[in-house]
Amino acid sequence: MNPFFISTPIYYVNAKPHLGHAYTTIVADSVNRIHKLQNKPTFFLTGTDEHGDKIVEAAAKNNQTPEEYVDRISALFRETWPGLEIQPDRFIRTTDPKHKKCVQDILQKVYDNGDIYFGEYGGHYCFGCERFYTDKELKDGLCPDHLEKPKFIQEKNYFFRMKKYLEPLREHIQNNPDFIRPERYRNEVLGMLGEELSDLCISRPKTRLTWGIELPFDQDYVTYVWFDALINYVSALDWPDGDDFKNYWSGAHHLVAKDILKPHAVFWPTMLMSAGIPLYKSLRVHGYWTIRETKMSKSLGNVVEPMAMKEKYGLSAFRYFLLREMQFGLDASFSEEALVGRLNADLANDLGNLTNRVLAMTHKYFKGQVPEAVEPDSRDRETMDLGVECFGDYVRLFENFEFAKALSRLWVFVSHLNKYVDQSAPWALFKEKETVRLQTVMYVLLEGLRKIALHLWPVMPGASEQIMEQLGQPFDLQVADLGAETSHWQGLVPGTLVARKSNLFPRVDLDQGAEKDLKDSQQGEQAREPEVSFEDFQRLKLVTGRVVKADKVKGADKLYLLLVDIGEDRPRQIVAGLADFYSPQDLENRQVVVLANLAPKKIRGVKSRGMVLAVRHGREMALLKADPETLPGNKVS
Template sequence: MERFYITTPIYYPNAEPHIGHAYTTIYADTLARYHRLKGDDTFFLTGTDEHGQKLQRAAEKRGIHPKELVDEMAEKYKYYWSLMDISYDRFIRTTDPDHEELVKEAVTRIYRKGLIYKASYAGHYCVDCEKFYSPGEYLEIDGKPYCPIHRKPLEWLEEETYYFKLSEFEDYLKKVLEDHVYPRSYAHEVLRKIEKEGLKDVSIARPKERVWWGIPLPFDPDYTIYVWFDALLNYLTGIKYREDPETFNKYWPVAHHVIGKDILWFHTAIWFSMLRALDIDPPRKVIVHAFLINRGLKIGKSAGNVVPIDYLVERYRGSDGIRYVLMRLFNPSKDVDYTQELFDSIYNSELADTYGNLVRRVGVLVKKKLGGRASSETIDAELEQAIHKAYEKYQESLDSYEVSPAIEAVMEMLRVANAYINREKPWEKNDPSRDLYSLLETVRAASIMLYPVTPRASTRLAEAFGYTIERLDDAQPVKGREYTVNEAPILFKKIV
């Protein structure tokens, strides 16, 4: 049996999730559902990254303890993921006790290997990024340093801290990066940065007096572990690295991390080095995607261009419509521009017309012409071929992490079926059994292949046409099946 382990980044819950989080999470969910449909032993991890100064300050502002704040936010994430039909196996929170234990153990092991040391640091610091900026990285406004992301003044900070010896791992990274990043161009981006700037050691702790909301550094209680170092280790906690080596060894070799391109450096240079320091191989793949943008900017709270999930669910009447459109547009290399017109037009032309309308016509005809029962010992060769072609292209695409071409393959098959019904006019025939059976086989195949993207519509169609969705293999056409069509559903109502 094949196995598959997939993760999303754990999100920083300083605000509710929006369309940008959904873009990443639905993609991971689609791959998880695809692998389950193939029969693979699959584990899907998502969650929230709950420590750090930003959350500490947000809680202080509201006069509550940070734990209260993150408890509230974690519930919101879970709520929105249930609205979006995200089928995670574990929702991890970095405040979970098993995670905190793992982080302490991991940092101690790396320290004992001599890969963590204490030294002082001074520099310009952004509280919101929780990051030091060096000259050349920050903006200068009126001669003063500003955060390039938040566009607010940087604070001057001088402190003793603990460093992780990232510089030790240069040769290692050069050897492994290319094979473990998809698309490869992102690995080249990281390699160019290493080539240009070299690998500098990174601070992995913060003085407790400034940042107390985090996991204490086990070998120096005056310090809190830096939020990034803590967060990355969630990928090990999720599959029980500490308590259950068997589970860990089962899933780690097939680990896939889905990330946006803005966190590429942390998930490659830093994460691969941390793993190496723990004698753990890199994940099978870090799958990187470009941004979803709105009015030219990456969607986010600070850019003020957020599209809320509630709004999308209402507009597209449930999760399927928005899941479909986001996956249809999903692009690892190019930014995708959100516009309502574009989203509506994809929803209407592909889901409502090409797919939904065909299903409705086939259902109505089977009921009217065949009394709701259809079977045939032969299938139209053109449709049979269209199904096989789609099935191959679909698998080939998803096996190489490409969702949009997989969906396009199914749509192409459905376009062939639409042309077929218009040309054959089964409503004019005395016995259109063979035509309608061939069309039923086509829409059944579509519903199975689209199940990872539009699980609700696929389930609804299967119930209406009297079959079940169990395995991807079943998408291939067969002869002599008995259909009992009890309803001609309208799967997607058009947006006007």
């Protein structure tokens, strides 16, 4: 079977682990687990990046040597992951001797190829980013990330002939649409390659920096931190002759946040080309977690600590929320009230209540033993068929890093099983002594729960394993096989004893501090916003729709002309300012919500009849939509 290799970025040790680190690493762990469940050979890599100016600065502030400082912070990362049920196969440090040797071997290989030269360069150097900026890249003379004026430095350094490989890289990206995903980031990288990129400065003189890996061909210089750090993805696999490199590199997927897109999508593949190493399979890019629409920042005091959230609300709820709430690729807003909302609605009410009811009924009607499904009828087969369909969609979407959609699809079946309980009414069947029918209904419910628990193992391993144990079937990765789950509904052996009850997801009330924050926020909004009556709201015709086609509006860079099916005889023509956020291909066949009775208006000479509704996530945009099964033309109320 095809191997699967997933890597997180190696985290820079100038700060302790926070929500952003936790999200990326939980995503990697979850994707790794879904492949494990399909019996694929997998390798999951994470670690810490430990060289550079910022480390020396941070160590000095803490009255430590760089070695002491990186040992302490790296240990924080290593010790945090098991507490979040994260199980990497390898934790790498760029101070590892084997990594240092690999970096020097690759530098020598690139140098011997004639792709490294010595030259003089003057540029605007940001110590926070540890990189040079051109005049064009600065914003009002400031670093775009740190909003500080960089220092102009003129010095002699070594340079990598990156420009030599930019055209081959562009061709590879164009010929391999899945090389960078989501598509918006692929387009962003192609845009970068259309600019005049220069060769890459890959050294720092020891007169300015000593905390780094020496160049093998000049001991007066150390390696630029990015050239050092990126090589971890192959040094961890024991490039070039290690079995792990031979077995896993062909299935390599890198997972990164959007702020480090350029090093991974431009620097790294050109380095690989020069070194004669095959390119990775794909780069998967996610957005930021914001706090009340503001990016997390130590200076603002809004950094979320993952272990605190785990202790407060439980690990399963925390992992589930992160994967369910963020549409991969877009920014998402983190709040405790949103986490509690997901916990209470999805986990406590939907899944937790369903599990507890089914276990209790099994004890009441069958002394706690799994009955036999004797005569499934059309209602049971409809339920089983829907389950198989939802499970198949869930795996496909999960493998494609569409975690929110995957969980939404799985919850279609969770919701259906709750309805199936009410419609089948086991209590009435028991009262009327319809034993054969009761056996079948209860088996369908118990087996459905087993399948749900198994599929949830990548998202919340601990809770999944507990549900399996409550169903009398302890989790065993050696026998688990998601592929086989789509072909049968017979995983539970009749006669198996199940637990009496389940209370894995107790409801949680917001603490007083969180309630006060929410109340203050609501009061502030009410003070600023005018109120509308219910009659005002009723006059709005909000309907679901589906984008049939999307084209650029001539002469307008930010506008699309959309044709939207809202259940009428012909699609509506709507002009929308979405070109900065979506490609036409991203929009076509996408579900949307439309304000259909907005007065028509000409925009850039094009008549627009309606408005597509969206939500801003920081600098990103997310379209509003309804349940996946909702047809165009349904009214929002």
